[in-house]
Amino acid sequence: MDPRSLTPALRALRVCLHLLMAGLLVLAAVRADSAAGTVMAAVTGAVYAAGSYLPSVRSSQRAAAVWLAVLGASWLALLWLTPEALWLAFPLYFLQLHLLPTRWSLPAVTLTAGAAILSYVGHGAALNPGVFIGPLLGAAVAVATVLGYQALYRESERRRRLIEELIETRAELAAAERHAGTLAERERLAREIHDTLAQGLSSIQLLLRAAERVLPPDSPAAGHIGRAREAAQDNLAEARRFVRALSPPDLERGSLAAALERLCEPVTGVTPGPGPRVRFSASGTPVELPTPYEVALLRIAQSALANTVRHASASRAEITLSFMDASVTLDVVDDGNGFDPASVRPSSDGGFGLPAMRSRAESLGGTFTVESAPGQGTAVAVSLPLPAGATA
Secondary structure, three states, rough: HHHHHOHHHHHHHHHHHHHHHHHHHHHHOOOOOOHHHHHHHHHHHHHHHHHHOOHHHHHHHHHHHHHHHHHHHHHHHHHHHOOOHHHHHHHHHHHHHHHHHHHHHHHHHHHHHHHHHHHHHHHOOOOOHHHHHHHHHHHHHHHHHHHHHHHHHHHHHHHHHHHHHHHHHHHHHHHHHHHHHHHHHHHHHHHHHHHHHHHHHHHHHHHHHHHHHHHHOOOOOHHHHHHHHHHHHHHHHHHHHHHHHOOOHHHHHHHHHHEEEHOOOOOOOOOOOOOEEOOOOOOEEOOOOOOOHHHHHHHHHHHHHHHHHHHOOOOOOEEEEEEEEEEEHHHHHEEOOOOHHHHOOOOOOOOOHHHHHHHHHHOOEEEEEEEOOOOOEEEEEEEEEOOOOOOO
């Protein structure tokens, strides 16, 4: 572990481990019965210090294992020379548990505790429960402490990653909501302009045209009315251009039929496996539809197709746009699982639910129907009456 990445608590624990090891080595050197024991204590201290400052020991398990093997060998030699080296087993437990994987560290701790017990007996100490309890209890405390810390650290990391994912998801959701809100506001403005300003200018133009027909062509009033009619006509065209500019991006690149045909492109990544094969067809003589009509039909088609891809497990689907004498109809049919329309509840997001599609159709004076049954596919149909003045 990089020392720069240590928390204050871990840094303090590391300093305490260094001090404990140094103090126990000094104790072993002072109480050694021979000069060899003092020298061996110094050698063990040098090996420990070297490993503490070698970056490879902290970054490589193999280097850590080699260092622990050398440190263990020097400790065993010191343990042979003086029983006071027994107490060094406790910091060695922590080093082994921290630097080695669990499958190696637990056997290493067991061998270290066994060596400490055998050395104590080998130096002539009387057998008593304390000879066994001391090293084994120290090993148990070290194992519980290190493994408990590792479990807490893993849980902390899991929660940290979860929080990061939640933050990213919240940011994506906020962006999606902003985008959806922008599109909804554009559609609302387009409807308001079409239903109020554009219709009002169209009515003014018709009234001025009627007034112009009943006045003598050479009268001053006829000239003023003619200029007023031309101004109303120009403003009506400008309002229609503004409405078209507020239309959904899918409609900016062409007609409604072209936008619906683009919906039939292969859909991947929404559900496991390939999506359904979608085909588009149009019938009748196309007429110019107001922007709210095009928006409603496109959104209903998108919603119905999204339900087909996500829920129906269909292999084929078909979108049909039909222009009739007094209405325009849209049909979305699939061969999927089907469902019971009476059991469908309102959508919680208000986006792809059947009630939302029905509301769009009925807001323009149209009708919306769903025909489906379990195992028999689904057919969604919407019919909108053509507005007065719609031309081919």
